[in-house]
Each structure stands twice: as C-alpha cells, then as structure tokens.
Amino acid sequence: MYFPMSIPSSPIASVDRALLLILLMKESGPISVKSASEHLGVAPSTAHRLLNALMHRGFAAQDHERRYRLGPALVERHSERYTVQALRQSARSALMVLSQEVGETVQLMVLTEGNIQFIDGIESTKTLRVGMRVGDKMPAFVSAGGKAILALFSNAELEDLYRQGIPAWSTSRIDSLKTLKREMTKVRRAEFGSNFEEMEEGVVGLGVAVTDPDGHPVAAITTATPSIRFDRNNIPSHVAALQTAAAAISEELQELQQAQ
Incomplete structure (x- = not known):
C-alpha cells in the first residue's frame, strides 16, 4: 500500500512522517532507510533520524540486515x-x-x-x-x-x-x-x-x-x-x-x- 504525500499535512510534520513510517512498516514489513526516505520524499538523513526516534521508544526495531520493522511497543512477542x-x-x-x-x-x-x-x-x-x-x-x-x-x-x-x-x-x-x-x-x-x-x-x-x-x-x-x-x-x-x-x-x- 502507498500512502500519498499529497494528503493534508499534519501541524507537526515530523510526527506525521513518523506515523506514516509506522503504517509503512505495518503494511510492507521491514524497510530500509532508502525506502523510507523515498516513501516520505525526504533526505535519507531525515528518514534515519525518524526511524531512530521510533526505535528509541520501542515503536521500531532493526533486524539482522539493519532494516527497520515494527518494534515491541507495537507488536506482542x-x-x-x-x-x-x-x-x-x-x-x-x-x-x-x-x-x-x-x-x-x-x-x-x-x-x-x-x-x-x-x-x-x-x-x-x-x-x-x-x-x-x-x-x-x-x-x-x-x-x-x-x-x-x-x-x-x-x-x-x-x-x-x-x-x-x-x-x-x-x-x-x-x-x-x-x-x-x-x-x-x-x-x-x-x-x-x-x-x-x-x-x-x-x-x-x-x-x-x-x-x-x-x-x-x-x-x-x-x-x-x-x-x-x-x-x-x-x-x-x-x-x-x-x-x-x-x-x-x-x-x-x-x-x-x-x-x-
């Protein structure tokens, strides 16, 4: 599933982008920094910061290939x-x-x-x-x-x-x-x-x-x-x-x- 970036922007853009990444991981499974940046239409460094922020709170986790997937805060054991x-x-x-x-x-x-x-x-x-x-x-x-x-x-x-x-x-x-x-x-x-x-x-x-x-x-x-x-x-x-x-x-x- 693709979540178009033409939807109305959230008042807090970074929060909106982080939520879009959660939806992307839920729908598509593990994602790379490159695919996250392309999905959001932002620089890889921005996508990397967002993914690391999600990891910090347990909303994302890295697999052994260093891709990002849903973390323990969103997925039960x-x-x-x-x-x-x-x-x-x-x-x-x-x-x-x-x-x-x-x-x-x-x-x-x-x-x-x-x-x-x-x-x-x-x-x-x-x-x-x-x-x-x-x-x-x-x-x-x-x-x-x-x-x-x-x-x-x-x-x-x-x-x-x-x-x-x-x-x-x-x-x-x-x-x-x-x-x-x-x-x-x-x-x-x-x-x-x-x-x-x-x-x-x-x-x-x-x-x-x-x-x-x-x-x-x-x-x-x-x-x-x-x-x-x-x-x-x-x-x-x-x-x-x-x-x-x-x-x-x-x-x-x-x-x-x-x-x-």
Missing part, C-alpha cells in the same frame, strides 16, 4: 501470538512427514524469554535414539532450534533478551554476548542452527525457525541424532527436510490467522 495448542495443531502433520524423512527424533519448540521450551515432537523408532523432551526448558543458545530463532533477532534485541548476562551451561561454547552475536552471524549465513553436543553430550541437533505470515519467528523445529552415528554428509538433506517442514507449518499458521 511473536511466539505468544499463537497458543501452544495452535502451534501443535499446525505443526503435527509436518512433524510426521519430517520424522519419516530423516528417521530421527524431531521436536517443536518455542522461545520463552531467553529459553526454549519443547512443546511437541515425534520420537525415532530406532533402537539408539534421542528421547523427546516435551515440557523441558533450557537456554535458547544451546539448542539448534533456539539458535535458529535467535538468529532472526537484531543485536540490540539479543542484548535486551540477555540483559542479565548469558546464563552458564556446562556444555555450551557460548559464554558471552560477544560469542553469542558471533555465533548468530554464522547461523544467519548458514540459514539453520546446529548443536554439536552443546545441549548435552551425545546429541547432535539441526534446526530451523518457523515464522508467522509476517516473517517473525514463532517457533522452531529440530532433528536430534545420537552423535555416535551422526553423519555430516546428511546435513544438507536434513536441513532441506527441516526447511520444507517449516514452510508447511508457516502456511498452516497463515490459514489459521486468516480464519480468525
């Missing part, structure tokens, strides 16, 4: 937009297909503050397998799925999420915000999260985020394989299966949202 029941219902069919394709335990999780919580899954039928952990909570940065969710946060959002510091976890390689940000950069490039015995010894996990119709992370799905028989050559096929499943869940969520 995305993982809380759907009930656990709705997420389970939307994911069940995709989890079943994923489980059959990879032959390993697959799980669904959500972010709760700085932790992930397992809410559903399907356990592998193999004799040597990773058990399901429905209901368990742990720091998001030790889980492949948790990393996939966190990678969609900006550095500022990560700092806010872990403003009390990085909690200790005996098998984790991440022990500071600096190492967390560095790891999230790798996850963004790879487009999936991985956990090589970081959550617990003997388990390797791969994970991708599940996004809502607006592209925000609401959950993650993972595969869990005993490290003793994990084959790195299987990573591409497992990641592809995870991405297909995540897309199917996102589509189910979109249909659910449209039905409401």
Whole structure:
C-alpha cells in the first residue's frame, strides 16, 4: 500500500512522517532507510533520524540486515501470538512427514524469554535414539532450534533478551554476548542452527525457525541424532527436510490467522 504525500499535512510534520513510517512498516514489513526516505520524499538523513526516534521508544526495531520493522511497543512477542495448542495443531502433520524423512527424533519448540521450551515432537523408532523432551526448558543458545530463532533477532534485541548476562551451561561454547552475536552471524549465513553436543553430550541437533505470515519467528523445529552415528554428509538433506517442514507449518499458521 502507498500512502500519498499529497494528503493534508499534519501541524507537526515530523510526527506525521513518523506515523506514516509506522503504517509503512505495518503494511510492507521491514524497510530500509532508502525506502523510507523515498516513501516520505525526504533526505535519507531525515528518514534515519525518524526511524531512530521510533526505535528509541520501542515503536521500531532493526533486524539482522539493519532494516527497520515494527518494534515491541507495537507488536506482542511473536511466539505468544499463537497458543501452544495452535502451534501443535499446525505443526503435527509436518512433524510426521519430517520424522519419516530423516528417521530421527524431531521436536517443536518455542522461545520463552531467553529459553526454549519443547512443546511437541515425534520420537525415532530406532533402537539408539534421542528421547523427546516435551515440557523441558533450557537456554535458547544451546539448542539448534533456539539458535535458529535467535538468529532472526537484531543485536540490540539479543542484548535486551540477555540483559542479565548469558546464563552458564556446562556444555555450551557460548559464554558471552560477544560469542553469542558471533555465533548468530554464522547461523544467519548458514540459514539453520546446529548443536554439536552443546545441549548435552551425545546429541547432535539441526534446526530451523518457523515464522508467522509476517516473517517473525514463532517457533522452531529440530532433528536430534545420537552423535555416535551422526553423519555430516546428511546435513544438507536434513536441513532441506527441516526447511520444507517449516514452510508447511508457516502456511498452516497463515490459514489459521486468516480464519480468525
């Protein structure tokens, strides 16, 4: 949607422009400084100041590509937009297909503050397998799925999420915000999260985020394989299966949202 600049001017032009940017982000999703300046018909420096002002009050936030989107003052925590029941219902069919394709335990999780919580899954039928952990909570940065969710946060959002510091976890390689940000950069490039015995010894996990119709992370799905028989050559096929499943869940969520 385009909001023409020929509409009557507000008595306070800067407020009017800021409101137009909020409407633009709501309608179009993440925007760059360039697109904001073109939309308003102002210099990039002016658009940048307006966007930073919106960020200061929580009306905008930057994603990992340094684009601007609606901030926490306008959008509820995305993982809380759907009930656990709705997420389970939307994911069940995709989890079943994923489980059959990879032959390993697959799980669904959500972010709760700085932790992930397992809410559903399907356990592998193999004799040597990773058990399901429905209901368990742990720091998001030790889980492949948790990393996939966190990678969609900006550095500022990560700092806010872990403003009390990085909690200790005996098998984790991440022990500071600096190492967390560095790891999230790798996850963004790879487009999936991985956990090589970081959550617990003997388990390797791969994970991708599940996004809502607006592209925000609401959950993650993972595969869990005993490290003793994990084959790195299987990573591409497992990641592809995870991405297909995540897309199917996102589509189910979109249909659910449209039905409401």
